[in-house]
Amino acid sequence: MPLETFKSSQSLTMGVELELQLVNTYDMDLSSSANDLLELLRRKPFPGVVTPEMTQSMIEIATDIQTEHGPLLAQLREIRDTLVRAGDRLNIEIAGGGTHPFQRWFEQRIFSKPRFEQLSGLYGYLAKQFTVFGQHVHIGCASPDEALFLLHSLNRYVPHFIALSASSPFFQGVDTLFDSARLNSVFAFPLSGRAPFTLSWDEFANVYFTKMESTGVVKSMKDFYWDIRPKPEYGTIELRVCDTPLTVERAAGLACYLQALCRHLLERTEAPPEEDDYLVYTYNRFQACRFGLDGMMVNPKTREQISIREDVLATLRHLGPHAEALNSQVALDEIERTAARDGNHASFLRKQYAASGSVQSVVRASVDALRSGPG
């Protein structure tokens, strides 16, 4: 089946998806309770979309199509409040964070949907180790070629999003020393990584995808686990590298940082993307996962080393006018605070661990952070 046509959508519209953890209230382990929660949520209209995910201890929420930070954050908060209230009725806590700090993957129940069962059959323990929680941001694109242009132009900014969102330092009960341990699980999948370099949708759909499909390896875009992938049926590109942050405020901030960045890139004042940009891509990505904002990245154009923190702050200085046009100054302030002062949520979680010495207190802190926002 050929790749479906790219549905045009309004440029720079946004949609946010968050994968959230369901946690029991007594020992803070993951709780296989998605069915119960979804059953309760079905009784009332939900302020967005909520769907089951790979395992019973995870649910995914999605916002409507949004254009500005204010309404986006308002909807995320409403979704959060609805979930927390439903969780309270069922004695389940809800938390952000890219990984659960101490869950044992082999104890997670796989959701009984045929696709998930098929994935579980194919990937074995990888499917269960995939009990990790990400934020996906969709950005609307007017044309498929615009989508591919943005997708490849963003390559040098991918480390920013990894470092800013990183919230998975603990995995299987230990400090991994990575700020985002989650991405290591994602990279284990055979079709993860970057999209092939082409700026023409015609070439992407009719040459690359057709060839891939003929190998029998993929059937649809869903089989690619790329860091950024085009989503023809929505008319968007989807950034998939972010850990689910601990707060919806950070999630909205990241989405609007991406939106402002795309607006900047669409002015086409920067040198156009090229295949050689990807020479440093995996190195930069590793630095962001391992060291977060302290990681050193190489600028693919100038080949200069700069800390990710510095590069984020330098980028923010260019985005002022875009934030003004998009009405998202508050969001970019949140990003600036994160980079300059507060640090990402991985460092927040490490502080919690240092103070209490218990991974369960780390989950407790995540639960409280989602409920009450930053602070």
Added chain:
Amino acid sequence: MFSDVNFLLQSMAWPLVLLLAWFVGERLHEAASVPRVSSYVAVGLVASLFDLPGLTNAVPGLPFLANVALSLILFELGYRINLRWFRHNPWVLALGLVESVVTFMAVYLATGWFDLPTETRLIIAALSVSASPAGIVRVANELRSAGQVTERVMHLCAINCLVSVLALNLVVGYWHLSTSGDLVMAAFGSIHVLGTSVAVGALLGVAGPWLLRSQRIQERDVTLVFALAVVLLTTMAYGLKLSPLLAALTFGIVARERRVHLTNAQRGFGTAGDLLTVFLFVYIAALLDWTDVWGGMLLGLALIIVRTASKVACSLAAARLSGITERKGLLTGLALTPMSAFAILLLEQSRLYGFDPARQVLAVMAGMMLVQELFGPLVTQRSLMAAHETHVTKEG
């Protein structure tokens, strides 16, 4: 010399029976996924049939050990109780209380069909309210079960046990009053047992976590400290003539509110907990007298039907209001079937503190206890499986 051999055989009987129980438990679990605790009970029953020397409560210390074993489980149950949940979802609390009262009354009325003294009927009704934390917690842990049926069964079981202890002590107080006519003694007896047990448990629940925090005790040692605290609590309860079970449950509930985390690697107190559980179920089964069992079978079956019907009906009625499907409500009611270990130890305790009719009540209820002990855990297991709350062991 010969008497030494005899003594040796006597002392070997217990460990050998426990080893056999463990072995049968593992094998049947593997072959037919029979809950391990049901196998332990079966082995205990067979052992009591042979009347092995030293297998009765004539051996001092065994009732104490059984109380420690059950107290550990009650602590764990208490630790799973989230009081805040009752505020967010009052229907769960209401269900627990209403169901306890309905079960008490239904069983009391049902015992009217049989020729029994009023005290016996009241005691049977009070005990029928309880659900066995040992059966339920062990089965839920064995299945690594999680979900609404599991959560609710735990919380309802705790409420049931509390109401049952309360009702039993009031009845015992009433009995003291009617036999001795001493109102002060009667009131002091039941109020002291209830109030002081709760107070001691709560005190330890506050002091324990405080100690752990102030000494910065490592997370992995927390379980050990709590286990020793439960042993201490049981000893104190014996000395002060309190209810060790009530104290342990309170201890767990309060400790959890103080937010000390138990590591989940040691759910059920690890290997030591497993060992004590084998002992507990074999011991409980060995307490039953086979002649009583057959005599009380008709009454037993009638009571099981009434008790189960009451629990299922209440749970079903409250299902939608409390935020779950009717199907899960039904399964919650069924999963509350086990009741014996808690009821038997509670009764034994009251006998120890001078409540004479206890032995007679145990004889009357023997049939009910036996069936519940053997098959209760199985019903819980099948209910949790039917609710799809168990961990799928099939690797894919």
